[in-house]
Structure formats: structure tokens, C-alpha cells
Amino acid sequence: MGERLDQRADTAHGSLARLVRTAAARHGSREAVVEGRTRVSYAELGARVESAAAACVAAGVAPGDRVAVWAPNTLDWIVSALGAVTSGAVLVPVNTRFKGAEAADVLRRTRARLLFVTGTFLGTSYVASLRRATEQGDGRGPLPGLPHLERVVVLADDAPADFTTWRAFLAAGEAVPPGAVRARADALGPDDLSDIIFTSGTTGHPKGAVITHGQTLRAYGVWSELAGLRADDRYLIVNPFFHTFGYKAGVIACLLRGATMVPQSVFSTETALANLAAERISVLPGPPALHQQLLDHPDRARHDLSALRLVVTGAAVVPLELVERLRGELKVATVLTAYGLSESTGVVTMCRRGDPPEVIAATSGRAIPGTEVRVVDAAGRPLPPGEPGEVLVRGYHVMSGYFEDPAATACARTPDGWLRTGDVGVLDAAGNLRITDRIKDMFIVGGFNAYPAEIEQLLARHPDLTEVAVIGIPDRRLGEVGKAYAVRRPGSRLTADDLIAWSRREMANYKVPREVDFVAALPRNASGKVMKKVLRRGLGRSDGEKGRDQVY
Known part of the structure; x- marks a missing residue:
């Protein structure tokens, strides 16, 4: 709690919209996003986001409306999502592994007015799958089964007749005065909702965690500082954007620091190795499986990975051997583990630079500043260090609740603000947390x-x-x-x-x-x-x- 950090990002920027504007001004000519041969500077990214925001205004998006993005990690995802947020909308990232019916369920529950969707990804037409799932209904928009969805924008040059292409959508925004977009952005504050992040659904029905601009800014200002992210870093974002690890620990963290984003749309070891070498990647967060596969890949020695300096991972199981191999074989200077969940804006604990390998491998580190962590028994009584129990979290980053689900919210949050994580963990004497399992998995x-x-x-x-x-x-x-x-x-x-x-x-x-x-x-x-x-x-x-x- 006594750690000294940079100025709080929530008070410095106030909203994600102003963060984008500040990053464009501060890091203007620096590369912001690299996608194949496309290289976009921070100034260009800021301009593209403002154009997307203007198009959202032209499409009738009002402050507080939900706007969804169902697409893989791409430059267009970043621009459309940040454009929606800049227009005052609440972003709803949709899991790219969802089938049409699952995506339609999220769109229906959030009453999203606008959807950005990829064309074909991994051999699947998202548009076609969504059509099949929503062909029955009384709505008058592009998808009858989703009566609140007024417009679907396909992030491609082609789209069905009743949908809109990305280019046509942006062109419609040219009639919106720049001052109108600026006014929307300036009206946003730290307490306004920024996004609804749906849980992964690995143990049950996905639920939407409601998060504000201020929570996101403050949490990832802290995350970036503890991780040591720098303006000269080149960050390969393999973690999906629909998840906090990809969107917030990736895109938002890079905007806060001025680092270069290299989005990767598919979880592929071969592609990651190629990107690491070609783009001189220095930062690679991801699950342990990704790093294990990189180390074990038979062609690893053919790629120059010498620029890699920072790895952040997290899971219940992070073998000590993995940490030692990253440090020894790849010469990664900093390997950190962390723990978080959607309901806590994606972060709760982090290891610190300088922690010994056994602490990094065996624990997820200590509570970040401004956060309390407690381990309790079945009756809610705090347990001493070394005793396993349910992990509870309290802090500024804990969600206000699940979107329009008071029953689930009441189960997840105690009256005095503690989040019941559903995870089993153990605290050591130094406050390091070791997650041992999900309560439901025991x-x-x-x-x-x-x-x-x-x-x-x-x-x-x-x-x-x-x-x-x-x-x-x-x-x-x-x-x-x-x-x-x-x-x-x-x-x-x-x-x-x-x-x-x-x-x-x-x-x-x-x-x-x-x-x-x-x-x-x-x-x-x-x-x-x-x-x-x-x-x-x-x-x-x-x-x-x-x-x-x-x-x-």
C-alpha cells in the first residue's frame, strides 16, 4: 500500500476518450499500431478514433447506449471500440469463440444498438452465423431477432445489403462537426460506464461486469507502472481484445505509456515467433501455455527473440521451470505473474520486479495499491496465512455489479463491498496470494x-x-x-x-x-x-x- 506510483491515471485523464486524445498529442509520430504492412502513428490513431466516434454520433448512438464489437484482434477493433467509447457509448466486447446464438444472447441482454462485426474469421462467417441465430423475431432492423440492434457494421469492404461496410459507416460521420465529437468526449468523467465485460463462461452462464472509465484508467495506470511498461516497448497483444488481459492490459496500457501495439488475431505459436522477431517485440503477456509452446517450438532457434524483456503471465499453475527457462533460455529480464478477474477490472494482485523466481512461479504476487485481499472460510471468517479458503477482494476497481442482474450481483458482492471471487487461495506471511483452484472445481x-x-x-x-x-x-x-x-x-x-x-x-x-x-x-x-x-x-x-x- 505504501508503494510510490505515478500520478493516478483516472485523475490525469478522466476518461478513456481523453486518454486517446492525450496519447495522440504526446506521442504523435511514434508508432501506435502495427498490423502487417499497415503502420499507424499515435496522431493517426487519434484521428481515426475521432472519425469512428463521429460516425457513431451520425448513426444515432447516444451517451450510455451499448455498442458491441465481435471481431478478432485488429486495428479496426481498436478504432471502432475506442470510437464508440469516445462517442459516450458503453463498449460490449463479444467473445470471438462464441457461436451465433451465444453472441446474439449478449447483444439481446445488453440491448446493443450498434454492432461492429468481422466478416469471415477462421473460416466462419460471423454475419451468417448471427443471421441464422436471429432470423426469428419482430424487429425491423437488420436482424429481426434483435429488435434493439439498429445497425450492423461489417469491418470489411463488403457487406450484405441491409448491413453497412466499415468504409460507408465512416463516410457518414464526415458530416458531424468535430466540435460535436469533442463535446461528447469532454462530457465523460471517471464515474461514467466505459464497458461491460462478460465473464468467460468456463464454469457457467456468462455475466456482464459493469466497469467505469475511472476504474479502468486507475487500474491499468498501476498495472503499467508495476510491470514497468515503457514508451519504447513493442507489445505483442495475443490475448483477445474481448478480455481485459487483451483490451485493458494491452490496448489501454499501451495508450497510457505510448508503447507500440502489435495485435495478433490468432493464438498461433508460429505467428507469435514470426512477430517477435520481425517487430522486435519487447513485451509479451499471455497464458503459461503460450510461453511454454514458444520455448518448446522446434523452430525457435531460427528466430531472433533477443528484444523480449518483459513477460507477464498468470494462472493457477505456473511451473517454476517455465520461469527459469524464460529467464535462462530467452534472457527475459522481467517475468511477472498476476491475478485478476473481469469483476475486478482484470487485476487484483501482481508480483513485483525483483521478486525471486520461486515467488513468481508459486504465487500471483501481492495486492496492488488500493486493494484489500482476504481469504475466508465457508462462514466468511478470515483465515490465517497458510490456510486455504475463498479469496475476497475489495477496492476501487471492483465492479458495481453485473449488468441488470441484481440477484447475481448480490451473490457476488457482500453488503460492505467485498467481491466473492469463487477462487480458492492461500496467502503467505508476506501477503503473496497463491490461487489453488475454483471452488466449483474442488x-x-x-x-x-x-x-x-x-x-x-x-x-x-x-x-x-x-x-x-x-x-x-x-x-x-x-x-x-x-x-x-x-x-x-x-x-x-x-x-x-x-x-x-x-x-x-x-x-x-x-x-x-x-x-x-x-x-x-x-x-x-x-x-x-x-x-x-x-x-x-x-x-x-x-x-x-x-x-x-x-x-x-
Whole structure:
């Protein structure tokens, strides 16, 4: 709490709209966004955002209206999203992994008036999938099943007759006086809503966390300072923009510092390696799986990764070996871990530069300034260091609630402002937080609480495994037991019986997985999180071996 940070970004800028204007003036000729051969300076980015804001005004968007973006990480995403926010709208980023019906549900629940959508991405026509999901309804707009949606803008040169192309949308804004856009931007303040970020839905129905301009600015001013982000950094943004890790720890953090953004639209190791080398990338936040795949890629040595100096990652399982390899093999000067969730504007704790590798690997660091973290038992009583319990968070960045969902909000927030995270964690004596699991993921083996993330961290030490996930499955005698889904290193002949036998030597009996399935890859969402609900439905075997431990 006593850490000295730069001037608070919320008081310095007041709103994201003014942040964009300030960044354009302060960093004018510096590269803001690089997308293939397209290179846009901060001054040019500011002008493009103002044009998009003018087009939103021309389209009838009023302050407080919801405007959605359903598209991958691109320059157009940045411009359309920031343009909407500058016009006074509340941004609703939509998960690019959603199918048409799922995206339509978010649009319907938020009553979005305007949607920016990509054309075809990863072989899927988002427009067509949305049409199929909304063909029934009494609306008069472009999609009958979404009566509040007045306009759909396709971020491409072609669009269906009842939709609008990106170019035509921007052209309509040319009739709006610059002063009208400036007035909209100047009317925004720290307490105005900036976005509704929907949870990933890995454990249930996605809910929309309502966040303000001030919360975002202050949180990522702190994040940028603690991470050590600099104006001369070149930042590869692989984390999806619909998630706080991509949009706020990426785009907003870069705007605050004047760093160069290099958006990557697909989670691809080969593309990341090429971008790292070609663009002299110095900053690469992302899930542990991304960094593990970079280290293990057979063509890594052919790429010059020497500019990489800062890695920020976060998950329940960050192997110590990963931290040591990033520092040793790639010579990354700073490796940090962090923890956050959509409901806390994406950040709660962070390691600090200079923390030892074992703290970075084993914990998610300490509470950021202005934040309280508490671990409690089932009755809500605070627990001492070393005791696992539910993690509660209180601070300026905690959401006001879920959008138009008072029942879910009441479950998530206590009357005195504590956010119930649903995560199980342990605080050490120094205040470092170790997330051990989701409360919903915990299973009970013969009366013992088993935490999948703890078991995963133990299994990750096996030299023949690259990834592993554990779930609880029913057992007639013990109630529940563990089942592991594991990815073997290329060439490994590890069997399920081998892994179970190894586990018996390395962990308590109740933690040992009773079943093991070897798979080619774990199912992940666009944020890099393992989708355990897919595993619970019974992921099919894809590289050939399954085993069961008959003796427990």
C-alpha cells in the first residue's frame, strides 16, 4: 500500500476518450499500431478514433447506449471500440469463440444498438452465423431477432445489403462537426460506464461486469507502472481484445505509456515467433501455455527473440521451470505473474520486479495499491496465512455489479463491498496470494478436499508432460476421485499406468488421479483458459491411450 506510483491515471485523464486524445498529442509520430504492412502513428490513431466516434454520433448512438464489437484482434477493433467509447457509448466486447446464438444472447441482454462485426474469421462467417441465430423475431432492423440492434457494421469492404461496410459507416460521420465529437468526449468523467465485460463462461452462464472509465484508467495506470511498461516497448497483444488481459492490459496500457501495439488475431505459436522477431517485440503477456509452446517450438532457434524483456503471465499453475527457462533460455529480464478477474477490472494482485523466481512461479504476487485481499472460510471468517479458503477482494476497481442482474450481483458482492471471487487461495506471511483452484472445481476424495490446480502443478513436474488438467469424477467407494487429461512431449512413450505410479510416489494418496487420458491438446477458450466443462462432458481421446488405476 505504501508503494510510490505515478500520478493516478483516472485523475490525469478522466476518461478513456481523453486518454486517446492525450496519447495522440504526446506521442504523435511514434508508432501506435502495427498490423502487417499497415503502420499507424499515435496522431493517426487519434484521428481515426475521432472519425469512428463521429460516425457513431451520425448513426444515432447516444451517451450510455451499448455498442458491441465481435471481431478478432485488429486495428479496426481498436478504432471502432475506442470510437464508440469516445462517442459516450458503453463498449460490449463479444467473445470471438462464441457461436451465433451465444453472441446474439449478449447483444439481446445488453440491448446493443450498434454492432461492429468481422466478416469471415477462421473460416466462419460471423454475419451468417448471427443471421441464422436471429432470423426469428419482430424487429425491423437488420436482424429481426434483435429488435434493439439498429445497425450492423461489417469491418470489411463488403457487406450484405441491409448491413453497412466499415468504409460507408465512416463516410457518414464526415458530416458531424468535430466540435460535436469533442463535446461528447469532454462530457465523460471517471464515474461514467466505459464497458461491460462478460465473464468467460468456463464454469457457467456468462455475466456482464459493469466497469467505469475511472476504474479502468486507475487500474491499468498501476498495472503499467508495476510491470514497468515503457514508451519504447513493442507489445505483442495475443490475448483477445474481448478480455481485459487483451483490451485493458494491452490496448489501454499501451495508450497510457505510448508503447507500440502489435495485435495478433490468432493464438498461433508460429505467428507469435514470426512477430517477435520481425517487430522486435519487447513485451509479451499471455497464458503459461503460450510461453511454454514458444520455448518448446522446434523452430525457435531460427528466430531472433533477443528484444523480449518483459513477460507477464498468470494462472493457477505456473511451473517454476517455465520461469527459469524464460529467464535462462530467452534472457527475459522481467517475468511477472498476476491475478485478476473481469469483476475486478482484470487485476487484483501482481508480483513485483525483483521478486525471486520461486515467488513468481508459486504465487500471483501481492495486492496492488488500493486493494484489500482476504481469504475466508465457508462462514466468511478470515483465515490465517497458510490456510486455504475463498479469496475476497475489495477496492476501487471492483465492479458495481453485473449488468441488470441484481440477484447475481448480490451473490457476488457482500453488503460492505467485498467481491466473492469463487477462487480458492492461500496467502503467505508476506501477503503473496497463491490461487489453488475454483471452488466449483474442488472435489472431495473420501473426505479430503482435492484441489485440481495443486494436483496439476505436481503432475506438471513430470518430464514427459507438456500440459495437464485434472477434474473430479464420481466414484462408488470414495465419492469422487481425480481424472487427468495429459499432453505428452513428442516421442514420449509414457503410459497411463506409468503416470499413476509416478503420482503415487510424488503426492498424497487422495490426490493421485485414478484415471488418465492422453490427448493431443487441452480444450482452451480464446483467453487460454482450459475449458473444464468440456472435459467434464468427456473429451474424446485423440492420441491413443487411456488408463485407469484400479487400486486406491
